[in-house]
Amino acid sequence: MNVTVRGRPQPFRTVSFDAATNSVRLIEQRLLPHEFKIIGTKNFRETARAITDMVVRGAGAIGATAAYGLAQGALAFRGRDQKKFSAHLELVYQTLAAARPTAVDPVNAMNDVRRELARGETVEEQQALALAAAEEFANEDVRHCEAIGRHGAKLIRAGMKILTHCNAGWLAFVDVGSATAPLYAAQAQGKKFHMFCDETRPRLQGATLTAWELAQQNISHEIIADNAAGHLMQRGEIDLVIVGSDRTLGRTGEVANKIGTYTKAVLAARHKTPFYVAIPLSTIDWNLKSGEKIPIEDRHENEVLGAWGAIANPLSESRPALSGRRVYIRVANPTSAARNPGFDVTPAELITGIITPAGIFKPPELWPHRHQLGYAD
Numbered sequence: 001m002n003v004t005v006r007g008r009p010q011p012f013r014t015v016s017f018d019a020a021t022n023s024v025r026l027i028e029q030r031l032l033p034h035e036f037k038i039i040g041t042k043n044f045r046e047t048a049r050a051i052t053d054m055v056v057r058g059a060g061a062i063g064a065t066a067a068y069g070l071a072q073g074a075l076a077f078r079g080r081d082q083k084k085f086s087a088h089l090e091l092v093y094q095t096l097a098a099a100r101p102t103a104v105d106p107v108n109a110m111n112d113v114r115r116e117l118a119r120g121e122t123v124e125e126q127q128a129l130a131l132a133a134a135e136e137f138a139n140e141d142v143r144h145c146e147a148i149g150r151h152g153a154k155l156i157r158a159g160m161k162i163l164t165h166c167n168a169g170w171l172a173f174v175d176v177g178s179a180t181a182p183l184y185a186a187q188a189q190g191k192k193f194h195m196f197c198d199e200t201r202p203r204l205q206g207a208t209l210t211a212w213e214l215a216q217q218n219i220s221h222e223i224i225a226d227n228a229a230g231h232l233m234q235r236g237e238i239d240l241v242i243v244g245s246d247r248t249l250g251r252t253g254e255v256a257n258k259i260g261t262y263t264k265a266v267l268a269a270r271h272k273t274p275f276y277v278a279i280p281l282s283t284i285d286w287n288l289k290s291g292e293k294i295p296i297e298d299r300h301e302n303e304v305l306g307a308w309g310a311i312a313n314p315l316s317e318s319r320p321a322l323s324g325r326r327v328y329i330r331v332a333n334p335t336s337a338a339r340n341p342g343f344d345v346t347p348a349e350l351i352t353g354i355i356t357p358a359g360i361f362k363p364p365e366l367w368p369h370r371h372q373l374g375y376a377d
Contacts, residue, residue, distance in 0.1 A: 001170045003036060003216060012038075013174050015056065015064040015138060019131065022075050024068045026056045029171055031326065033212035034310040044073035044092045051099035051106070054203070058172020059246050059283050060141040063105030066096045067134035070110045074130040077123065085123045089114070101295040102256055102343045103246040104285045109137045137282075138174045144280035145176035147357035152182025152242070152278060153189060155355075160193040160239045163229055166200045166258035167209035168244020168278065178278035179244045180213065182355065187219060195221035196238065198229060200258060202303040202340065226260055233271040241268050241275045242355075246343060247294055248277065250284045250370055253348030253363020254291035259341055265350035277346075278355040281374040284366070291345035304338035306330040 002009040016025045023040035024047050031037055039055065041047040047069035049055075051062050073092030077085050093114070097107050116133035120126035156162070168179035176184065186193065195214055200206035207223045214221040224232070232238050241264060247256040255261070255277050268275040288294060311325045332338065348363035358372050366373060 001175060001213070001216070005036060013138070014058075014061045014171055015068065015174050017068045017071070017131070017134065022072055024050075024065060024072055026050055026065065027171065028055055029057060029209060030055060030308070032171070033208050034326065041069075041072075043076060044069045044095060047072060048095045048099040051096070057205070058167060059103055059105045059244060060145070060173030060178070060280055061171065062100055062103055063109035063282050064134070064138040064141055064174050066099070066106035067109040067113050067137040069096045070113050071127075071130040071134040074117065074127045077127070080123050082123065085126070100297065102297045105246070105282045108282045109134075112137055141174040141280060141282065142176060144282070144357040145170075145173050145178060145181045148178055148278050148280065148355050149176060149181030149185035151357075151360055152276070152355040153185035155240060155274070155276065156182055156186040156191055156193055158191045158193065161196065161237055162193060163196045163198065163232075163238045163241045163264070164210060165198040165206065165241075165243045165261050165264050167205040167213070169210055169213040171209050171213060172244060173280070177213075178280060178355075179242045180210070181278060182242060183219060184217065187217065193220070195219060196229070196232065197221055197223045198226050198260065198264070199223055200260065201226055202307070204307065205258070229264055230267045233267055233273055238273055241273060243277055245277050245279045245283050247285050248279050248283050248354065248366070249288050249291060249294075250286040250366045250373070250375065251289050252291065253351065253354070253366055254294075255346045255351060255354075256291065256294045256296075256343050257346065259344050262344040262346045265346045269350050274352040275350060276353050276355055276360075277351055281357060284373060286370065286375050291347070294343075294345055296344070297342040299340045299342045301338035301340055302328070304340045305332040305336070
């Protein structure tokens with residue numbers, strides 16, 4: 001997607017790789033929307049920390065980051081001993097897999113890389129194959145998102161008002177996004193519509209990231225408090241809900257996504273508002289048989305007890321200027337603790353359809369169409 005930098009639109013990918021320095025290149029998403037910055041991680045441990053600390057976040061983006069991180073770790077190995085190389089790769093794999101346990105994309109991405117590098121006979125061949133496989137995962141992520149856009153654009157009619165939760169845009173993938181892909185495709189077709197972005201407490205990815213994306217793309221939008229969606233649905237002001245997913249169970253159609261997604265699905269069902277989930281194939285978990293088995297990440301309480309933002313200079317009450325300095329502000333009662341689950345699980349019966357690169361499916365249709373959706377026996 002294009003980002004306006006110093007007054008000029010320039011194309012960027014969320015995740016890329018610099019082979020000359022063996023570093024993973026990432027947009028520092030914690031600084032958005034107030035500052036746009038590219039950083040490089042020097043080794044696989046730094047890459048894992050970038051995933052854990054949410055320098056990079058979103059299903060496809062952390063999948064590509066983990067794939068590149070595995071290749072980065074492989075390329076850093078010195079020597080020809082195959083046993084030592086395999087042990088080193090296992091350490092790299094486990095370190096990256098543990099960075100964000102709820103999302104399945106990193107594990108799927110690294111499994112793709114490991115399958116490819118196993119074809120090499122020497123350490124040097126395996127290193128080259130690892131990087132090529134990571135690049136292919138990133139490119140495939142983009143192709144999948146483009147296909148999601150083609151299928152999902154059919155759901156969007158001119159004049160619609162659409163709700164999304166969290167950020168499943170191009171910042172959450174290598175490019176294009178999942179939940180935003182139908183929006184960008186519909187915009188390219190000349191359709192006019194309006195977006196509501198849930199702020200998405202506690203990290204505010206909707207207010208900071210999705211809103212920034214839509215502003216860059218000149219799509220009409222407004223940020224709403226998380227608790228305002230039910231009010232708007234009750235008044236008929238939301239026609240469609242599209243969200244992303246960090247793990248979708250292929251056997252049951254259950255969807256793990258950012259905390260608050262389940263609440264929106266319940267509200268949508270109550271008001272008969274269509275509720276769609278957009279996913280690339282790498283987000284499907286074909287192994288787990290129950291959403292209760294999905295590991296739900298408990299994050300630090302400080303995310304709930306306060307917030308990060310830029311200092312405002314109150315030149316105008318309606319449009320304060322920003323100094324750009326990023327600070328953490330404690331909001332909650334100073335002696336209180338907080339609970340901070342990062343994700344929830346939405347049951348299949350609350351989901352109207354799942355938008356995939358292969359088409360739109362009802363949740364129970366995923367398993368019968370598993371071979372079409374990338375499942376390998």
